Amino acid sequence: xxxxxxxxxxxxxxxxxxxGQVVHPLAFFAVVALLFTLGYTPELGKLRQIAPGVLWxxxxxxxxxxxxxxxxxxxxDGTLEQMVLSGQPLAALVLGKTAAHWVITGLPxxxxxxxxxxxxxxxxxxxxxxLCALALGTVSLSLIGAMGASLTLGVRRGGVLLSLLTxxxxxxxxxxxxxxxxxxxxxxxxxxxxxxxxxLAVLALTLAPLAAAxxxxxxxx
Amino acid sequence: MDWTWFHRLAxxxxxxxxxxxxxxxxxxxxxxxxxxxxxxxxxLAPPDYQQGEGFRMIYVHAPSAWLSVMIYGVMATAAAVGxxxxxxxxxxxxxxxxxxGASFTFVSLVTGMLxxxxxxxxxxxxxxxxxxQLVLLILYLGYMALRSGIDDxxxxxxxxxxxxxxxxxxxxxxxYSVEWWNSIHQAPSVMKMERPxxxxxxxxxxxxxxxxxxxxxxxxxxxxxxxxxxxRERGASWVKEVVS
Numbered sequence: 001x002x003x004x005x006x007x008x009x010x011x012x013x014x015x016x017x018x019x020g021q022v023v024h025p026l027a028f029f030a031v032v033a034l035l036f037t038l039g040y041t042p043e044l045g046k047l048r049q050i051a052p053g054v055l056w057x058x059x060x061x062x063x064x065x066x067x068x069x070x071x072x073x074x075x076x077d078g079t080l081e082q083m084v085l086s087g088q089p090l091a092a093l094v095l096g097k098t099a100a101h102w103v104i105t106g107l108p109x110x111x112x113x114x115x116x117x118x119x120x121x122x123x124x125x126x127x128x129x130x131l132c133a134l135a136l137g138t139v140s141l142s143l144i145g146a147m148g149a150s151l152t153l154g155v156r157r158g159g160v161l162l163s164l165l166t167x168x169x170x171x172x173x174x175x176x177x178x179x180x181x182x183x184x185x186x187x188x189x190x191x192x193x194x195x196x197x198x199x200l201a202v203l204a205l206t207l208a209p210l211a212a213a214x215x216x217x218x219x220x221x
Numbered sequence: 222m223d224w225t226w227f228h229r230l231a232x233x234x235x236x237x238x239x240x241x242x243x244x245x246x247x248x249x250x251x252x253x254x255x256x257x258x259x260x261x262x263x264x265l266a267p268p269d270y271q272q273g274e275g276f277r278m279i280y281v282h283a284p285s286a287w288l289s290v291m292i293y294g295v296m297a298t299a300a301a302v303g304x305x306x307x308x309x310x311x312x313x314x315x316x317x318x319x320x321x322g323a324s325f326t327f328v329s330l331v332t333g334m335l336x337x338x339x340x341x342x343x344x345x346x347x348x349x350x351x352x353x354q355l356v357l358l359i360l361y362l363g364y365m366a367l368r369s370g371i372d373d374x375x376x377x378x379x380x381x382x383x384x385x386x387x388x389x390x391x392x393x394x395x396x397y398s399v400e401w402w403n404s405i406h407q408a409p410s411v412m413k414m415e416r417p418x419x420x421x422x423x424x425x426x427x428x429x430x431x432x433x434x435x436x437x438x439x440x441x442x443x444x445x446x447x448x449x450x451x452x453r454e455r456g457a458s459w460v461k462e463v464v465s
Contacts, residue, residue: 147387151380155370165363165384168356169391172398179402200394211387218379 003088007096008103015104021069025062025105026112032058033116044121051120052181055130056137056174058116059109063138064166066105067145068152068159070097071216075153081220090213098146098209106138122185129184129194136197137177143201143208144169150212153219173200233450234459236310240443240450247440254433262426269423278336280426284434286329286350289357290392292322292438296364297389300382312378313453315385316368317445321438323361330354349400356395360388374453 015021036054037047047054074080074097083093113134114127122130148166152158176196183190229235262280269276296318303311333351334344345351367384371377454460 151367151384152370154373154376154380155367158370161363161366161370164359164366168359168363168395169387171356172391172394175398175402203394207390211383215380215383218376218383221376 002092003086004092004096004099007083007093008100011097011100012103015100021066022104022108025065026108028065029058029062029109029112029116032061033119037120048121048185051117051122051185052178054120055113055117055134055181056178059113059134059138060141060167060170060174062109063105063141064145064163066101067149067166068162070101070146070149071153071219072149072158075220080216084217084220090216091209094146094150094212094216095205095209098142098212101146102139102142106142107135110134110138123187125187126181126184129190130181132194133177133180133184133190133197136194136201137173139201140173140197140204141170143204143212144173146212147208147215150215150219153216173197176200231306231308231310233310233454233457234463237447237450237463240447244440244443244447247436247443251433251436251440254429255437258426258429258433261422262430266423266426267420272340275336275339276423278332280430282329282332282336283427284430285325285332286354287431288434288438289322289326289329289354291435292318292325293357293361293385293388293392295442296322297385300385304379304382304386309378309453310450312382313449314442314446315382316378317442317449319361319365319368321441321445323358323365325434325438326354326358326361330358347403349396349403352403353396353399356399357392360392364388 033054036050036058040050041047071080074083084090086093110131113130114122117127117130118124145162145166147169148162149158151165152162155161176193180190180193180197183193230239258280263277266277268274296315299311299315299318302308303315330351333354337346337351338344364381364384368377368381371380451460451464
């Protein structure tokens with residue numbers, strides 16, 4: 001089995017033993033939507049207008065929550081150092097960890113989005129489009145987050161700094177994602193925006209593991 | 222080709238001396254250009270036929286907006302040089318750029334807002350350029366926060382260098398996505414207006430100001446870089462000789 005799949009599998013098994021890692025971001029996502037509803041209006045017609053923003057900001061923040069632990073725990077118990085020394089390409093191992101992060105947070109958030117969207121008055125017909133947009137967008141978010149998490153390895157309490165670094169980088173994902181969701185709710189064709197989201201994901205998939213691997217090496221020196 | 226001049230740039234005492242010699246050569250022309258461009262821009266240039274006297278804000282706004290982006294380029298280039306050739310002086314240069322770049326970004330935002338009040342009737346609109354500029358400011362702040370967050374100097378240098386390079390890839394994407402985001406919400410308006418070609422007596426002060434601001438940046442950066450080199454080399458014997 002290739003090294004990155006091994007890392008992915010290991011991180012998934014670790015997450016299974018601590019289900020909180022999967023559940024907490026989902027609960028956070030639900031609470032954000034609930035707070036928007038309470039703070040704005042209970043009228044579904046009005047909520048539907050801000051639904052794209054709520055869905056994407058909620059997913060963005062929820063996927064950032066679990067990032068701080070992405071490399072930190074492994075760095076503290078020495079696992080990460082062994083990965084660097086293992087002779088395997090570090091970018092591939094980082095990609096494996098990031099893929100695990102996406103399966104643990106990005107994928108559940110995507111699957112939960114229709115439920116949250118339904119509560120915000122999003123029509124059922126829009127759900128397939130929203131699912132596609134979030135599936136593509138959360139891939140980019142995990143990869144951007146991996147860069148931030150690896151850069152803040154050397155910072156003792158890096159949580160807030162991590163958000164400061166990753167949130168501006170996530171601006172394009174947010175813009176295209178929210179736009180795709182808006183189009184889906186309006187019942188218009190959104191394939192063009194999905195292509196853009198997909199190209200962002202491909203770009204992140206190509207470059208982010210390299211940058212994150214470089215940052216991990218720096219952080220462990 | 223003889224590369225010794227390049228290798229000598231890596232030596233802190235050498236760069237300290239060179240920066241000290243160069244500073245007045247940038248600072249004086251910068252001062253002269255800015256003062257004369259201000260006079261020409263505020264008093265000699267004719268008022269705009271549409272915006273009246275308000276257009277004169279351009280003489281501060283446009284140069285600082287140009288510098289805010291250019292300085293990021295300089296900073297990322299210096300960071301890349303430091304990362305690739307392990308040149309500590311280049312990291313010092315990148316470190317001294319960040320605060321200047323953030324300041325110019327801030328100035329361009331504030332002057333943009335002050336200009337927006339008489340022209341658009343409000344201090345802030347979510348105009349694509351203003352928004353992109355705000356994101357740039359946050360990127361600068363993130364860079365400085367990461368640099369100050371890591372205690373070990375070498376690690377702080379290299380981690381922030383990686384961040385600066387990531388930013389270079391991301392900045393164009395952010396700029397275009399923000400432009401796209403707004404252009405679908407808002408019909409072409411004030412900013413989309415075809416810019417009339419400027420008459421010479423309006424344009425000349427602007428060009429002088431651009432050059433003056435760029436030279437000012439060079440001078441300030443050199444001063445900050447000397448301070449940064451001194452701070453980093455505070456244990457070295459040459460610093461004791463220089464300071465005493």
